[in-house]
Amino acid sequence: xxxxxxxxxxxxxxxxxxxxxxxxxxxxxxxxxxxxxxxxxxxxxxxxxxxxxxxxxxxxxxxxxxxxxxxxxxxxxxxxxxxxxxxxx
Numbered sequence: 001x002x003x004x005x006x007x008x009x010x011x012x013x014x015x016x017x018x019x020x021x022x023x024x025x026x027x028x029x030x031x032x033x034x035x036x037x038x039x040x041x042x043x044x045x046x047x048x049x050x051x052x053x054x055x056x057x058x059x060x061x062x063x064x065x066x067x068x069x070x071x072x073x074x075x076x077x078x079x080x081x082x083x084x085x086x087x088x089x
Contacts, residue, residue, distance in 0.1 A: 009068060010066045010067045010068030010069070010071070010073075011040055011066070011067055011068075012038065012039045012040070012064060012065070012066055012067075012075070012079065013039070013040045013041070013042040013064070013065050013066075013067055014026065014027070014030070014034075014039055014040070014041055014042065014062050014063070014064055015042050015044055015049055015052070015053065015058065015061050015062060015063040015064070015065065016041050016042070016043060016044065016061060016062050017043060017044050017045065017061060018043075020061050020062065022061070022062060023061055023062045026062045027041070027062075039064075042065075044061060051087055051088075052065060052067075052072050052087065055072060055085040055087055055088075056072060056073075056074045056083060056085055058074065063075075064079060066081065070086050070087045071084055071085070071086055071087070072084065072085055072087055073085075
């Protein structure tokens with residue numbers, strides 16, 4: 001992992017949908033973290049989520065990302081950074 005990725009400080013988001021059974025189950029498991037604001041939900045139906053999904057090539061939900069300004073990073077199941085991209089306007 002590059003030093004650039006180690007310097008990212010942002011917020012963790014779970015890309016989710018109300019229609020996704022796996023998302024509902026994952027939200028139950030992470031209920032405490034979500035209620036404490038450690039993980040935020042971002043519905044895939046939003047324009048912001050669509051840009052992130054496109055930039056990172058996300059194909060499944062739930063998916064976790066780290067967002068720091070215009071920089072977004074895809075996280076694996078253990079919340080380690082897999083890939084980062086800069087979002088365009």
